[in-house]
Amino acid sequence: MKVFDAHIHFDKYEENDRQKIIESLSSNKIEGLINVSMDLASCQENLKIAEVNPTIYPAFGFHPEQAIPSDGDVTEMFDWIGKHQDKMVAVGEVGLPYYLRTQENNSRFPYQQYVDLLEEFIKLAKKLDKPIILHAVYNDAPVVCDLLEKHTIERAHFHWFKGDQKTMERLIRNGFYVSLTPDILYEEETREVVKTFPLDLIMSETDGPWPFEGIFTNQMTHPKMVHHVVREISEMKNISLNEVYSLLYENVRWFYRIK
Incomplete structure (x- = not known):
């Protein structure tokens, strides 16, 4: 019943909370965390964290x-x-600014600059032979797919993905992965992704410290919440819990080349 948290911003937790989480990983059967970065300072901090936490x-x-x-x-x-x-283990988190663009509602928003920067990260992932972790939702996802296909990228992970049926089918044809958060318990968009994607292209994540609602209201987001994601996927797909645990675990190990 081991799991990975396939997407977390661990450097964004308070230091005391980080230590508590690290000390509780084993007892909660958390095998590891894929810890994404926000910018260069975040990259540097996450490297320091990883050097003392295998x-x-x-x-x-x-x-x-x-x-x-x-x-x-x-x-x-x-x-x-x-x-x-x-x-x-990967290039990420990179992608396109859907929410920032929506909030600013500015016709002069420099969208193409973000597209160009993302393409440079995609080329970097290709050059370094690393997977790429993507923030690409709704109408940004087809733009990202265009770039991934242009550069023949095979290992792409769309975290907390949201999109229409046509785009989901395109991701599946390409063999791109998605990861699902605890909002699977109450968010219909996330549940639609579960219904569409095959189990061998799914991972589970928290995107912590992002907070969740429902039974998670007012709780610090902890990697152990991934167990709720696994159980919900098992119920929704009517696949045995052991099989879902096993496949999601192996998906992360294979995708990120974790031995």
Whole structure:
């Protein structure tokens, strides 16, 4: 009954909470955390965390829901990632700024700059032979698919994915993975993804410290919540719990080349 949390922002937790989580991983049968980064400072912090915690696997990237970095900052980040590529399991989290763009509602929003930056990260993942972790929801997802197909990327992980049926079918044809959060218990969009995707293209995540509702209201998001995700997938797909546990566990190990 072991699990991975396939997507978490561990550096965004308070240090005391980090230690509590680390100390509780074994008792909660959490085999490891795929720890994504927000920017260069986040990459550097996550590398430090991973160096003293072997169950935490870092990914390095730039989260798109923030202001576009300067050319100098991009160069510095890519140089740093190149020097530390052997320490990371993936490029991520990267993608396109759906929520930021919606909030600003500005016709002059520099969307193409985000697309161009994402393409550079995709080329980097290709060059380094690393998987890529994507923030790409709704109408951004087809744009991202275009780029992945252009560069013949095979190992792409769309975390907390939301999109229409046509886009989901496109992801499945490409063999791209999705990961599902605890909102599977109450969010219909997430439940639709479960219904559509085959089990061999699914992972489970928390996206912590992002908070959840329902039975998780007012709780600190903990990797152990992944067990709720696994159980709900088992019930929804009418597949034995042991089989779901086993396959989701192996999906993460295979995708991220974890021995």
